[in-house]
Amino acid sequence: MVSQMRTTLALFGVMALAGCQSLTSEPVPYGCGEIPTYADNVCLVDTWVEFGLQAQRGDDDWREETLARVGQGRMDQKAVRAVVLSWDGPGEWREASDLYKASIDAAPSRLQPLLQQWLNGLEARRQLYAQRGASQGGRRDDTQALKDENEKLKQQLQEMSDKLDALTDIERTINARD
Incomplete structure (x- = not known):
């Protein structure tokens, strides 16, 4: 016994x-579903991690199909949508961030660190993307400034060339009198 x-x-x-x-x-x-929920069972974190990996590897069709299957009313559904949208294009990142922020506090306490980590990663990607856009915009401004400067220098060179030609003509005229 x-x-x-x-x-x-x-x-x-x-x-x-x-x-x-x-x-x-x-x-x-x-007891563990394909689409995670906030049901606090032994599968909670593992299911969310697996779903996060699927979202990262998923293509546009997978994302569309998953979003079509998930509601929008419950907090766990908002978190699912956040995970899916966070691996979509930059145009979806703001919505994903808002959904994460709205749903993290409602998550079971042992899931909150994972969702917060994903939100932090998303925010870091958003910031890098914004900086890249700003630096490319800055480069465009720098490029335009260089083009403008180059144009001014060409104009000055042309004016100096015209003056040199005029001086050369004057010198020829003086030399022809001698």
């Missing part, structure tokens, strides 16, 4: 440590 109890406890411990990793070959363990 004691040995059966130890075996049962050991098996239960292994299953608890395994989290969402099923001992069977089922792709989605019982």
Whole structure:
């Protein structure tokens, strides 16, 4: 009886440590959905991490299909939308950021650090993208300034060339009189 109890406890411990990793070959363990929720079960963090990886690797079709399957009313649905949109183009990043900010506090406490980390990563990408845009805009301004300066220098060179030609003509006239 004691040995059966130890075996049962050991098996239960292994299953608890395994989290969402099923001992069977089922792709989605019982109680853990393909689209994550805020249901605080053993799969919570693992399901969100896996979903985040899918969002990162997913193409436009995957994103559209996933967004079509997810509602917008519950906080966990907002977080799902945030994850999907954060791996879409820069035009979707503001909405993703707003959705993260709206939904993080409602998440189970052990999920909040992961969502906050994803939000921080998104904000860093947004900032780099904005800086890149500003520096390219700055380069355009610098390029235009260089073009303007080049044009002024060409104009000055032409004026000096005209003066030199005039001086050369004067010199020829003087030399012709001698």
